[in-house]
Amino acid sequence: MIRRQCVSCCIFIALCCCTCFPCVQSSSFHRHVNKRVNSVHAVSRGGSSISVASKDNIQKYRLEQQHLLQLRSTFLSEALAVRGISVGPTLTDVATPDGSKPPKNVDWDCYISTKDDPKSCLYSFDAEINTKVICPTGTDQYISLKSLNRLRRTDPTKVEPMWHSQYAILRSWFSDESPYSLLQFVGWKGFIVSSLMLDLGGGMFLRGVLTLLVLSVFLLLMPLIEVVSSRVLTSSFLWAKWFSWGRFLHAALPLKILIGQMVWKFSAAAFGKLEGLVRDYVIELECNILEESTPVTGPDSTKYSLDKQEDSEYSNEE
Secondary structure (H helix, E strand, O other): OHHHHHHHHHHHHHHHHHHHOHHHOOHHHHHHHHHHHHHHHHEOOOOOEOOHHHHHHHHHHHHHHHHHHHHHHHHHHHHHHHOOOOOOOOHHHHOOOOOOOOOEOOOEEEEEEOOOOOOEEOOOEEOOOOEEEEEEOOOOOOEEHHHHHHHHHHOHHHOHHHHOOOEOHHHHHOOOOOOOOHHHHOHHHHHHHHHHHHHHHHOHHHHHHHHHHHHHHHHHOHHHHHHHHHHHHOOHHHHHOHHHHHHHHOOOHHHHHHHHHHHHHHHHHHHHHHHHHHHHHHHHHHHHHHHHHOOOOOOOHHHHHHHHHHHHHHHHHO
């Protein structure tokens, strides 16, 4: 500390002399003063000088610590994403497989699988006779139209890997913004089934309609339920078993809450099974609508249109 003060005083006196006495402003004197100033600035707290190698080591250490902090943040984001807590993009959102390109939009071709010209299917090996198959334009990787729609409703993550993730099938063929969308041919029936009952609110519309139907049936059957309940509650067989079920009636509050929770879980599970059955029926209905409305673009499209027109005329005559 004393050394630093002495050096500072010397520098101050030298500057004053340079200001007051221009005669001493020589080049050698300036070099001496600059050398002393640089030596003062090179001295850190504690009196030791920091070399260039030490600065490089400090910078390398800080860079490593920043890298470790970013890695820990990435691992924490991945762990939270696995548990359903989204804190931003993950590695899956920003990464693509090595050597591959992001899937691209693609047009489609539709064919008819017949006895004379059977088509293969990526999902079931062989497509059913007289059913429509679809494939990306310029390829022969067919899949049944019903199988494709059923797969995208039940497990959409398995759709694009069937074409090795080369094509954005879901975005190209089942998006309203895409010019290649199959939904532009379904009409108002397909709009009600696809856009409202299955897509609106992630299935909330279908769940709400089903809830209203269940409540309506319950209200319609309310008189019958009241009659059956009154008969059961006034039966001698029920009151003969009083010592068996009376203990649950006068049980403690935690036990009643537990019983109510079990009843609620049972009811929710039953409603979930009913919703699954109704959803499967609606998906099958959507598959039939797509099968009827999707136009055939292959070389047998003219023949298929004529056969369909003849079938409709024959059904009208009957």
